[in-house]
Amino acid sequence: MAGLYDELLVLLHGIWSRRWVALGVAWGICMLGWLGVALIPNSYQSKARVYVNTQSLLEDKVGITQVQSQQDLDRVRSTLASAENLEKVVRDTDLSQSVSGPRDIAAKITTLRENITVMAQADPSMIDISAISADSALSDGANARIAQQVVQKLIDIFQEENLSGDRNQTKQSLAFLDQQIAARGKQLEAADQRRVAFAQRYVGLLPGAGSISQRMDAARVEINTIDSQLVQAQSALSAMNGQLIGTPATLPGISASGGASPLAQAQSNLASMRARGWTANHPDVIAAQREVDALRKSGGGGGAGGTGSTPNPAYLSIRSMQAERAATVQALQTRRAQLQGDLNTMTSRQVDEPGVASEQEKLDSDYVAVKAQYDKLMSDREEIRLRGEVKTETGSVQFRVIQPPSTPTAPSAPNRPLLLLGVLILGIGAGIGVAFALGQLKGTFPTAARLEKALGLPVAGSISQTISAAQVAVEKHRMKWFAGASGGLVAVYLLLVVVEFVQRGMA
Structure with missing residues (x-):
C-alpha cells in the first residue's frame, strides 16, 4: 500500500x-x-400535435371500414413530406426570401425533408409534427420563426389533404368511371344490335328466350308434356264415346196409366248405370240390357199410350262432355304439330347452317359479358359517389389542433x-x-x-x-x-x- x-x-x-x-x-x-x-449553428425546433378522428356513423353503412379510413390517414401522413407539399412550404414561408431559382427550391426541399418529422403516437389518432430550422445564414430569431411557419404550413396541408383530397380523388374516380361506362355502353348497344339482327334473320323459328339449342330443348320438353296430356285427353274422349254409344238420345213416351212405360224405365236404368261408369261386362248392366232387349221384342210394353218420346238429359250431358274432350284433344294435337314443325325447321336449318347455334351462343355470351361489366361499373360508380358524399358531407375526418405550433425561444441543438x-x-x-x-x-x-x-x-x-x-x-x-x-x-x-x-x- x-x-x-x-x-x-x-x-x-x-x-x-x-x-x-x-x-x-x-x-x-x-x-x-x-x-x-x-461555429455550430443553432437549431430551433417547433412542435405541434393534432388529433384526427376517422370514425363516422355512416362509414360502416357504405362499406368504409375503420381500417380503410386509417389507411387513408396513413397515406396522407406518408405523403405529407412529398416534394410537391414541401415546395408549397418553401413558397408560403420566409424560406422563399432566400430562393432565386429552381435549384434553390430543390436544395430547400432536401433540407426540409431531413428536418421534418411526422410521427404517430400510441393512439393512432394523435400525430406529432415537428420541424427544425438551422440555417447559419439566418439569425436565431429568423430560424425560430421559420420553424414555426413550416409546422403551421404542414398542418394546413394536412388538413387540406384530408378535407379536399377525398373530394378531388372522388371526382377523378367518377370521371374515369364515366368514361369507362360510356365505352361499355357503346359496346353493350352494339352487342344488342347484333342480337336483334340475328333474331330478325331467324325470327319465328322458336319463340322464347335463350339460345337456339336452349329453345330446341325447351320445345322437346314441351312436346313430351303435350304427348302425356294428349294420351290422357284421348283416353277421356274414348270413355265419353263409349258412354254416348250406350245412352239413348230420346226416352220413350208415357204409359196409359200416366207413368213411364216398362221399356222407358228399363232404358233409364241402363243409362243410369252407364253414366256411373259401369262397363258392358258388369252383371247389372248385362241384366238391364237383356231386359231392354226383351221389352223391345215384345213391343215396348207401353201400349198405345206409349208411342211418344222425349230427349234424354243424360245423353245431352254426355254429348257436351264429349265435345269438350274432343276440343281439348284437337288443341293439343295442333300445338304439338306446330312445335314439331318448328323443331323440324330449326333442325334442318342447323343441318344447312351449322354455325347458327354457335353464332347465337357467341352473341349471347358477348352480350352477357359486356352487360356484367357495365352493371359492375355502374355499381362501383354509385358506391364511390356515396362514399365520397359520406366523407365530405358528414365530416368523416374530424381534425383538431391539440397543441398549436410552438414558437421556440431556445435552440433545441446544440x-x-x-x-x-x-x-x-x-x-x-x-x-x-x-x-x-x-x-x-x-x-x-x-x-x-x-x-x-x-x-x-x-x-x-x-x-x-x-x-x-x-x-x-x-x-x-x-x-x-x-x-x-x-x-x-x-x-x-x-x-x-x-x-x-x-x-x-x-x-
Whole structure:
C-alpha cells in the first residue's frame, strides 16, 4: 500500500513539475474547441400535435371500414413530406426570401425533408409534427420563426389533404368511371344490335328466350308434356264415346196409366248405370240390357199410350262432355304439330347452317359479358359517389389542433453550455495527459528505489533538493501567474456560457 502511495506522489509531482505545459495545452485545445462550438449553428425546433378522428356513423353503412379510413390517414401522413407539399412550404414561408431559382427550391426541399418529422403516437389518432430550422445564414430569431411557419404550413396541408383530397380523388374516380361506362355502353348497344339482327334473320323459328339449342330443348320438353296430356285427353274422349254409344238420345213416351212405360224405365236404368261408369261386362248392366232387349221384342210394353218420346238429359250431358274432350284433344294435337314443325325447321336449318347455334351462343355470351361489366361499373360508380358524399358531407375526418405550433425561444441543438463544459474538461484532461507523457519519456529517476532497480546495484543514499529564499519568492510569483492563467481559462468558459444565455434571451 505504501508503495502505491509513493508511486502516486511521484506521478503527481511529475505532472506538477510540468504544469505550464499542461496549462498551455489546455488553453490551446479549449480555444479551438470553443471556436468550433461557436461555429455550430443553432437549431430551433417547433412542435405541434393534432388529433384526427376517422370514425363516422355512416362509414360502416357504405362499406368504409375503420381500417380503410386509417389507411387513408396513413397515406396522407406518408405523403405529407412529398416534394410537391414541401415546395408549397418553401413558397408560403420566409424560406422563399432566400430562393432565386429552381435549384434553390430543390436544395430547400432536401433540407426540409431531413428536418421534418411526422410521427404517430400510441393512439393512432394523435400525430406529432415537428420541424427544425438551422440555417447559419439566418439569425436565431429568423430560424425560430421559420420553424414555426413550416409546422403551421404542414398542418394546413394536412388538413387540406384530408378535407379536399377525398373530394378531388372522388371526382377523378367518377370521371374515369364515366368514361369507362360510356365505352361499355357503346359496346353493350352494339352487342344488342347484333342480337336483334340475328333474331330478325331467324325470327319465328322458336319463340322464347335463350339460345337456339336452349329453345330446341325447351320445345322437346314441351312436346313430351303435350304427348302425356294428349294420351290422357284421348283416353277421356274414348270413355265419353263409349258412354254416348250406350245412352239413348230420346226416352220413350208415357204409359196409359200416366207413368213411364216398362221399356222407358228399363232404358233409364241402363243409362243410369252407364253414366256411373259401369262397363258392358258388369252383371247389372248385362241384366238391364237383356231386359231392354226383351221389352223391345215384345213391343215396348207401353201400349198405345206409349208411342211418344222425349230427349234424354243424360245423353245431352254426355254429348257436351264429349265435345269438350274432343276440343281439348284437337288443341293439343295442333300445338304439338306446330312445335314439331318448328323443331323440324330449326333442325334442318342447323343441318344447312351449322354455325347458327354457335353464332347465337357467341352473341349471347358477348352480350352477357359486356352487360356484367357495365352493371359492375355502374355499381362501383354509385358506391364511390356515396362514399365520397359520406366523407365530405358528414365530416368523416374530424381534425383538431391539440397543441398549436410552438414558437421556440431556445435552440433545441446544440446544447452549447454542455459542449463548452465538455471542451473545458477535454482541454484540462489533454493538458494533464501531455504532462504525464512527457514525464514518462524523460530519462530521470525520481526516487532512489527506481535507480537501484534500474542499475541492479545498491544505492547508498540520495540528496534532497535545497531551495533558497530567492527561489521560494520566484516560485510564489510563478504560482500566482499559474493560478491566474488557470482561473482565466475557467473565466472564459463562464463568460461563454453567459453569452450563450444572453443570445438565447435575445432570440
